[in-house]
Amino acid sequence: MTAYALKTRRMVLRDMGKAGLAVLVLGTTACASDPTDADGDTSSTSSGGDGAGTSAAPRTTSTTASSPTESETQRFDYRRVNLGFVSAYILYREGEAALIDTGVSGSDGSIELALTEIDLGWDAVGHVVVTHKHPDHQGSLEAVLSKAPDAQWYAGAGDVAAITADVEGIVVDDGESIFDLQVIATPGHTPGHISVLDPAGGILVAGDALNGADGGVIGANPDFSQDMQLANASIQKLAGFDYDVALFGHGEPVLVEASTAVAELASTLG
Numbered sequence: 001m002t003a004y005a006l007k008t009r010r011m012v013l014r015d016m017g018k019a020g021l022a023v024l025v026l027g028t029t030a031c032a033s034d035p036t037d038a039d040g041d042t043s044s045t046s047s048g049g050d051g052a053g054t055s056a057a058p059r060t061t062s063t064t065a066s067s068p069t070e071s072e073t074q075r076f077d078y079r080r081v082n083l084g085f086v087s088a089y090i091l092y093r094e095g096e097a098a099l100i101d102t103g104v105s106g107s108d109g110s111i112e113l114a115l116t117e118i119d120l121g122w123d124a125v126g127h128v129v130v131t132h133k134h135p136d137h138q139g140s141l142e143a144v145l146s147k148a149p150d151a152q153w154y155a156g157a158g159d160v161a162a163i164t165a166d167v168e169g170i171v172v173d174d175g176e177s178i179f180d181l182q183v184i185a186t187p188g189h190t191p192g193h194i195s196v197l198d199p200a201g202g203i204l205v206a207g208d209a210l211n212g213a214d215g216g217v218i219g220a221n222p223d224f225s226q227d228m229q230l231a232n233a234s235i236q237k238l239a240g241f242d243y244d245v246a247l248f249g250h251g252e253p254v255l256v257e258a259s260t261a262v263a264e265l266a267s268t269l270g
């Protein structure tokens with residue numbers, strides 16, 4: 001597998017209030033992608049493992065995270081871990097990484113390979129974010145944590161009790177920050193579903209709040225979502241942020257002007 005770099009140019013016109021000043025922000029997002037990405041599957045096939053019957057994961061109310069120094073914040077690079085019908089993602093910078101989702105059980109080898117391909121090892125993984133409780137997203141959490149013993153893991157309050165791990169997870173809520181990644185509560189697909197945003201680099205990891213389809217974006221899969229009204233409201237919410245790149249649990253990423261695509265989708269959802 002060959003990694004390649006794709007430069008995207010991020011253009012944000014920001015109206016500076018009264019002054020009416022427009023500021024042009026240019027950004028570069030290095031993107032490594034797997035050329036064997038041909039799973040091409042557009043629609044979500046998330047296995048709806050509601051209440052998968054697990055109990056572990058004591059909850060904590062402690063919050064976390066690195067301090068956001070917004071203007072100084074450096075953007076992340078990302079690496080997709082294409083696991084077939086589902087993907088996990090590594091967001092990394094300066095030798096430190098956050099893993100977003102862990103795939104189904106048995107995915108730790110593929111995640112390790114992806115880390116190797118970006119010259120990182122498990123010791124670089126300080127954070128594991130589980131977007132939601134479904135088994136295709138949390139299935140390898142325990143294996144990942146056993147290989148990255150220093151990593152903390154995070155999930156939304158509505159899902160954390162259904163996520164299996166030997167160590168306590170950290171409950172995160174809307175607006176909190178993990179390693180300079182902004183948590184956006186996106187309930188609906190599951191009650192505690194969260195997405196994460198790299199505000200500096202313009203990268204959204206949407207879990208199953210959105211799906212990639214035909215080069216664009218579609219909403220949560222009604223077959224596996226608990227509350228579609230809430231899921232649609234979460235899409236409206238995601239439309240209010242600015243990002244070029246959107247990464248999904250299922251389907252191909254959108255690499256350019258993703259927030260515009262999400263806003264178009266949101267406008268159809270009433």
Ligand SMILES: [Zn+2]
Pocket residue numbers: 046047132134189208224
């Ligand atoms: Zn799901």
